[in-house]
Each structure stands twice: as C-alpha cells, then as structure tokens.
Amino acid sequence: MITVHDRLGRMVRQSQAQGRIPAVSVALHRADRPLWTCAVGGTGNDSPLGPDTVFRIGSVTKTFTSVLVMQCRDDGLLDLDDPIGRHLDLPAHGELTVRRLLSHTAGLQREPHGDVWDTLRAPDAAGLIADLARVERVLPTGRRYHYSNLGMALLGELVARLRGGTWAEVLAERVLAPLGLTATGPAPGDRAATGFLVDAYSDEARPEPPTDFGGVAPAAQLWSTAPDMARWAAFLADPAALDPAGAVLAPATLDEMRWPLTTTDESLWAAGFGLGLILVPQPGRVVHVGHDGAMPGFLAAVYGRRGGDGTAGAMGCAVLGSSGTGVAVFDLPHRLLAAAAEYDPADVEPWRPGPPAPEHLRGMLGRWWGEGFEYVFSWHDGTLRARGADDPAGRPPAVFAPLPERPDVFRTVAGREVGELLRLTRDERGAVVRMHWATYRFTRRQETFEGYDFRTGS
Structure with a gap:
C-alpha cells in the first residue's frame, strides 16, 4: 500500500534528482499529524544531512521583518501610511510610506547604491542610509509592483530604531523565542549545508562564497531548518493555532497582511503581494501564503495553505535547497501541500446539534x-x-x-x-x-x- 508519505518522499527525491540539488531538506507541518520531514543528498561538508541541517533562507527573511513592522503598528508606534521619514532621519525618499515599502509598490530601486552583487559587500545600516541620496526612484510610487531589497532593509532599520535595539535582537526577542524557532538566526552555526552553484553542462558543484549582508540583513540574512520554517509557514497561514494568545501577532493582523495589494505580473495573475507576503492562488478557493528566497548557493520556498477541502489547520511546508540554480525548490512546496490535502485530508468533524438562534x-x-x-x-x-x-x-x-x-x-x-x-x-x-x-x-x-x-x- 502506498502511503501519503511514500508519495511525498518520492516527489522530494524526484525534485532533488531532476533539479540536481546537492541537498534538499523538507518539512510539512499540520495541526492534526506529527511533523513530517525528508532530507535527500548531502551537505557538502563533514556534517550529516538531516532535519536539523541549516540552510540560508534568503528573502523568506522579509516575512519576519514584515511581522515586526506590523507589531509596531499594532503597538501604536507607527501607522502604515506614515512616511518612513517621520521615524527615520533619511537624506532622501523619506516620503515613501511604510505600506508602499511593505508591498513593494514604493517604486524604490531594487538594491542599495553600488554593485552589491559584484562585490558581495553590503553597506552597514549607516552606510545604506547615507547613500539614499544616490538611490533612484525607478517608478512612480504606487504605479506597480517592483521588488526592493533596499525598501525592506529600511523597514528593518525602522523597527530597530522604534524598539531600541538591533534588528536581530528585536527579531529574536519578539518573534523567534515566542514561537520556539530555536534553529533560526542570522548566522549559520556549525550544522549548515554548503551552498553550491551546479554547473549547467556537467555534474560539477562549485561552492559559493559565504556572505554577510550587513545593513540589508532584514531582507535576506537569516538561516534556518526545514522544521522551523514549516512551523513559520503554518503560523503565517493559521496564527491562532500556533499563537492562540496573539503574543506575536493578532490573527486579524495576519488577515490584513494576507490581503493582496498588487499582482506581481499584470498579464498573468498567478501571484499577488500583500504586506510582506507572497500570495499564490490554487484551485478550489485555496491560497498559499509565504515567500521564496534566493542567495548565492541556496534557494528556499516557505508556504502555508489556507482554505479548500482537505486542508488541515496550521498547514505549512518548507523546502530548502543547497543550489543557487535548483529552481525545482520553488514549485515543490505547492505540490506537496496539494498532495497532502488530497491524499491525507483533514479529518471531517461530525456535525452536532447546537443551541437555537436567539x-x-x-x-x-x-x-x-x-x-x-x-x-x-x-x-x-x-x-x-x-x-x-x-x-x-x-x-x-x-x-x-x-x-x-x-x-x-x-x-x-x-x-x-x-x-x-x-x-x-x-x-x-x-x-x-x-x-x-x-x-x-x-x-x-x-x-x-x-x-x-x-x-x-x-
């Protein structure tokens, strides 16, 4: 008899083999079943590959920074329609609003000033802000979606200033610790997989250099494990199940973050963007909510599932890979979530009589x-x-x-x-x-x- 875990495991192995990804680590979280994990390949170093292997998650980091911003809003420290210059002393672009920066509709250029991806040297927070006068507004504000690491980095600095600490300190205290994400942080530690560039025309896998993104950390710095990220995806989809007291964020605030504010492609409405979250519609009135990530040597995709028949509570999936070209990572969580809902649907609760209407x-x-x-x-x-x-x-x-x-x-x-x-x-x-x-x-x-x-x- 083929079990659902057999099906899911085969999907992971096929993606790893066909995508030629040195290491793939996957976790599926749901409220009604034990955590499921699967790891295929090798770390490329002396550490064994397993659920506790750490990968760089790249822009999935942005979802954490976005939650920190919304915490500040809920605590009355800012309004989403505030110009960011009301809270940060900026030499330029201070009129851009928090909401526009969160939804990537501010029109700000994608990266900080300079050739960051040539040098792999990012400015620190002070340098990033000082160079804002040399940064372009490449589109009119509100014109359309335009992804910006720079914009999210500014929001991370905003959170740090409002809370009186560094971005990493605020994140650890206000999100990671309350949700028990003990394997997530800005440094890889000693259980990290090596990131590779897999050659297009041979089986050679060349290690990518380590990078620290300094002042751009709130956009892309974090490292994590698949179980931690599956739990995070479940939180984004169903916060009441993982944080019933609303200690991290009220469910209504996550509802607000998940509302689509723009489409990422005006000719193909295959994905939208809310407040820091990517929204990917699926058949049957289902939406997957989360983010993808890419850094030299690593790709990540972290999504929670909402709506539809068979969807369990707190359902989230993370796929982490150690190849910068292993794009199979991006599609896999969506297929795994759909397969889990189809072949192992949530139990149907029996109907029971209730009290009459008033x-x-x-x-x-x-x-x-x-x-x-x-x-x-x-x-x-x-x-x-x-x-x-x-x-x-x-x-x-x-x-x-x-x-x-x-x-x-x-x-x-x-x-x-x-x-x-x-x-x-x-x-x-x-x-x-x-x-x-x-x-x-x-x-x-x-x-x-x-x-x-x-x-x-x-």
Missing part, C-alpha cells in the same frame, strides 16, 4: 430577496450568516456581528459586503418585515424598485 432573530431566518436575487439567512456556530441561494458550495458566507447598543443592527465581519451594516425593520408586532444590507433593501418576496417609497424607506 428568540428575537428566529423569525428573520430563511430566504430573502435583494436586487432581484435570493439570499438565505441562517444561524450557525453562534453567528448570523447569509449566502446567495445560488452560491457555489465553496464560497464563504457573509458573517454578521451584533452591535450591542443597537439590537437590530449588525456589522458584516466577513464575506460579502464586509464592513457594511445590516439593519432590521420590524412591524408593530415585532416581526422583521424588511432589511437593509449595505443600504440595499431586502424583502421576503422578489420586488422591483418601482413601488419603493424613497421618502419613507418602505
């Missing part, structure tokens, strides 16, 4: 008509909900929360018309005879607008 709402449940379309209002899991009668099964319902001071008014907190009000109108006997949702009239039977009295609202 007395004052029972008469309003059922079918209503608005704008000529039929909707079904219901009470499930302690909340008032609404769905279009013809909605596909996978589409989430609208969810309403009561306003305590106004018993017949609700706020839409999820789904269609989120943020808008639902108002109930009752007759002299107290029965709900009409509703207004986002100001649109809802009635028990299908009506035109013709008989509506706009002066009285009836």
Whole structure:
C-alpha cells in the first residue's frame, strides 16, 4: 500500500534528482499529524544531512521583518501610511510610506547604491542610509509592483530604531523565542549545508562564497531548518493555532497582511503581494501564503495553505535547497501541500446539534430577496450568516456581528459586503418585515424598485 508519505518522499527525491540539488531538506507541518520531514543528498561538508541541517533562507527573511513592522503598528508606534521619514532621519525618499515599502509598490530601486552583487559587500545600516541620496526612484510610487531589497532593509532599520535595539535582537526577542524557532538566526552555526552553484553542462558543484549582508540583513540574512520554517509557514497561514494568545501577532493582523495589494505580473495573475507576503492562488478557493528566497548557493520556498477541502489547520511546508540554480525548490512546496490535502485530508468533524438562534432573530431566518436575487439567512456556530441561494458550495458566507447598543443592527465581519451594516425593520408586532444590507433593501418576496417609497424607506 502506498502511503501519503511514500508519495511525498518520492516527489522530494524526484525534485532533488531532476533539479540536481546537492541537498534538499523538507518539512510539512499540520495541526492534526506529527511533523513530517525528508532530507535527500548531502551537505557538502563533514556534517550529516538531516532535519536539523541549516540552510540560508534568503528573502523568506522579509516575512519576519514584515511581522515586526506590523507589531509596531499594532503597538501604536507607527501607522502604515506614515512616511518612513517621520521615524527615520533619511537624506532622501523619506516620503515613501511604510505600506508602499511593505508591498513593494514604493517604486524604490531594487538594491542599495553600488554593485552589491559584484562585490558581495553590503553597506552597514549607516552606510545604506547615507547613500539614499544616490538611490533612484525607478517608478512612480504606487504605479506597480517592483521588488526592493533596499525598501525592506529600511523597514528593518525602522523597527530597530522604534524598539531600541538591533534588528536581530528585536527579531529574536519578539518573534523567534515566542514561537520556539530555536534553529533560526542570522548566522549559520556549525550544522549548515554548503551552498553550491551546479554547473549547467556537467555534474560539477562549485561552492559559493559565504556572505554577510550587513545593513540589508532584514531582507535576506537569516538561516534556518526545514522544521522551523514549516512551523513559520503554518503560523503565517493559521496564527491562532500556533499563537492562540496573539503574543506575536493578532490573527486579524495576519488577515490584513494576507490581503493582496498588487499582482506581481499584470498579464498573468498567478501571484499577488500583500504586506510582506507572497500570495499564490490554487484551485478550489485555496491560497498559499509565504515567500521564496534566493542567495548565492541556496534557494528556499516557505508556504502555508489556507482554505479548500482537505486542508488541515496550521498547514505549512518548507523546502530548502543547497543550489543557487535548483529552481525545482520553488514549485515543490505547492505540490506537496496539494498532495497532502488530497491524499491525507483533514479529518471531517461530525456535525452536532447546537443551541437555537436567539428568540428575537428566529423569525428573520430563511430566504430573502435583494436586487432581484435570493439570499438565505441562517444561524450557525453562534453567528448570523447569509449566502446567495445560488452560491457555489465553496464560497464563504457573509458573517454578521451584533452591535450591542443597537439590537437590530449588525456589522458584516466577513464575506460579502464586509464592513457594511445590516439593519432590521420590524412591524408593530415585532416581526422583521424588511432589511437593509449595505443600504440595499431586502424583502421576503422578489420586488422591483418601482413601488419603493424613497421618502419613507418602505
């Protein structure tokens, strides 16, 4: 019998062999199963390859810096629409907002001033800021997505200044320790794989030189293991499962970070960018959220899975490779997550009867008509909900929360018309005879607008 782990392991081995990657380390995290790991190849040095082998994760680092920025926002230290110059003394580009820098829509050039990738010598934080006057705005702000390591480096310095420490110190105290990411940090340690460039026309693998990115560290410096990164991916997808007290970040803030602010390619909407996070849509109303990383000798892909049938809670996958050209790394976590959900889906929880809807709402449940379309209002899991009668099964319902001071008014907190009000109108006997949702009239039977009295609202 072929198990799901047999399938996943074969996918990893195929990717390692076909991608010619000296070492691949993979971990799959989910709330309902033990951690699964797989390592194929060798480290290229005297240390054995295993789940505790450390790889450079490159730009996956940006997700950590982005969480630190959002912590500052939640603590009232900044607003996302603040110009960064309000908090940092900059010689140029201080008018760029935190939100634009997080979403790579500020138009700032990709790298710090100079030929960093020729010299592999990055400026320190002070030098990076001093050279800003020599840096270009290559696109108008807000025009389109343009990836910038420089922009994320500035955000890391912003966090350090606001918190009164170095970026690495703040990261260790406020994210790594609370989430138990003990194998993650800015230095490789003694369990690191060697990074290679694999020759295109032979089987030679040449070691890449070690690099320290100085002031650009908040964009690309971190090293980690596959188990740590799978846990991090699970946090990005389902923070309430790994951080129920919200000690690192409130789930609502992660929701905000995961909202797509731009597409990365206007002609092929295959990926979007939120606040520091890459969003990759999948079939069946599923989205993978995380980031890729690339540094000399290393590639990484770290993604959590949200939505869809079979998706378990806290589901995250990390693929770390020791070749700068082993691009199979980038596709593998998406395939592994999909295979895990298909061949080992989350258990189906049995339905159990619950308490009835509150007395004052029972008469309003059922079918209503608005704008000529039929909707079904219901009470499930302690909340008032609404769905279009013809909605596909996978589409989430609208969810309403009561306003305590106004018993017949609700706020839409999820789904269609989120943020808008639902108002109930009752007759002299107290029965709900009409509703207004986002100001649109809802009635028990299908009506035109013709008989509506706009002066009285009836």
